[in-house]
Amino acid sequence: SLPVVIDCDPGVDDAIALLLALASPELEVRGVTTVAGNAALADVTRNAAHVLDLAGAPAGLPLVAGLAGPIARPARIADEPMHGAGGLGGLAPAGPPRAPGPGHAVDFLAEQALAAPGALTLVAIGPLSNVAALLARHPQAGPALREIVVMGGAAFAQGNITPAAEFNFYADPEAARCVLESGVPVRVVGLDVTRAALLPLQAAEHLAGLAGAAGAAGELLRGFVERYRERFGVAAVPVHDALALAGLIDPGLLEYGHGSATVECAGEVTRGALVADLRTPGRSRTVRIARSVDADRFTALLTERLARHAG
Numbered sequence: 001s002l003p004v005v006i007d008c009d010p011g012v013d014d015a016i017a018l019l020l021a022l023a024s025p026e027l028e029v030r031g032v033t034t035v036a037g038n039a040a041l042a043d044v045t046r047n048a049a050h051v052l053d054l055a056g057a058p059a060g061l062p063l064v065a066g067l068a069g070p071i072a073r074p075a076r077i078a079d080e081p082m083h084g085a086g087g088l089g090g091l092a093p094a095g096p097p098r099a100p101g102p103g104h105a106v107d108f109l110a111e112q113a114l115a116a117p118g119a120l121t122l123v124a125i126g127p128l129s130n131v132a133a134l135l136a137r138h139p140q141a142g143p144a145l146r147e148i149v150v151m152g153g154a155a156f157a158q159g160n161i162t163p164a165a166e167f168n169f170y171a172d173p174e175a176a177r178c179v180l181e182s183g184v185p186v187r188v189v190g191l192d193v194t195r196a197a198l199l200p201l202q203a204a205e206h207l208a209g210l211a212g213a214a215g216a217a218g219e220l221l222r223g224f225v226e227r228y229r230e231r232f233g234v235a236a237v238p239v240h241d242a243l244a245l246a247g248l249i250d251p252g253l254l255e256y257g258h259g260s261a262t263v264e265c266a267g268e269v270t271r272g273a274l275v276a277d278l279r280t281p282g283r284s285r286t287v288r289i290a291r292s293v294d295a296d297r298f299t300a301l302l303t304e305r306l307a308r309h310a311g
């Protein structure tokens with residue numbers, strides 16, 4: 001199975017992504033790191049701990065907190081409504097969560113990359129602050145990674161936080177640019193595909209009827225769909241971060257364009273915009289951008305895997 005570390009900011013869809021990864025034998029989760037994004041660092045770290053407890057993840061699975069804000073700007077925390085109070089609205093944990101481990105996410109990521117040269121995939125589903133800091137502080141670590149899988153950006157579609165930008169790239173555009181221009185193989189799973197693979201309310205309701213962590217995942221998703229429906233009038237929701245994980249579990253799920261990409265950092269109205277250059281033949285082709293998705297296959301995979309948490 002493919003060794004991965006997941007850098008996240010739970011967040012409902014991050015929580016679902018973690019549950020998906022932990023239920024999938026194709027992946028070996030070697031650790032979870034956190035970054036400020038959907039909520040402040042302390043909140044997202046607590047949320048990640050709750051999710052690991054819920055999933056019954058081994059006590060020894062590393063959970064390490066990282067940066068509390070962007071690498072070059074003041075922190076901007078996402079609006080509460082989509083993810084609910086504290087970033088994980090709908091989850092009502094029984095007691096206090098496990099404590100995160102010692103150290104810093106950026107150093108943990110470097111250790112993991114260097115311990116398994118060419119083998120580790122870093123899945124980044126929050127703002128890219130930790131990943132950019134990793135590449136800057138530990139120059140040998142980036143080239144030692146097999147791949148960085150990023151949930152972020154909108155290359156062809158509209159943004160979500162602004163018309164031009166998706167939240168993770170908008171939150172820390174300098175970090176996103178560092179990662180995309182690093183020369184490390186990067187796979188981008190952005191709004192182009194996450195919005196084309198909406199999880200229907202019925203799938204959330206089906207899961208909510210199951211026992212254990214599967215039921216909790218269903219409740220989380222049901223709340224997510226309700227908030228999405230209030231805002232956009234659609235009873236189905238993009239589970240952005242889970243799609244990025246799913247692309248690793250099922251290599252045929254997404255179709256990609258190859259080329260290079262960067263992120264707008266200075267634009268007056270385009271901060272955080274993903275600019276992909278897929279013209280052929282590109283000089284640099286280290287970036288793959290997901291362009292299309294088999295939506296039914298994603299819904300089937302996600303619901304089947306989350307159902308495995310029914311215990």
Ligand code: BDR
Pocket residue numbers: 009011012013014038078125126151160166167168240241
């Ligand atoms: C991304 O932003 C966050 O709110 C989600 O968790 C996802 O990673 C979608 O734009």
Ligand code: CA
Pocket residue numbers: 008009010011013014037038125126241
């Ligand atoms: Ca996220």
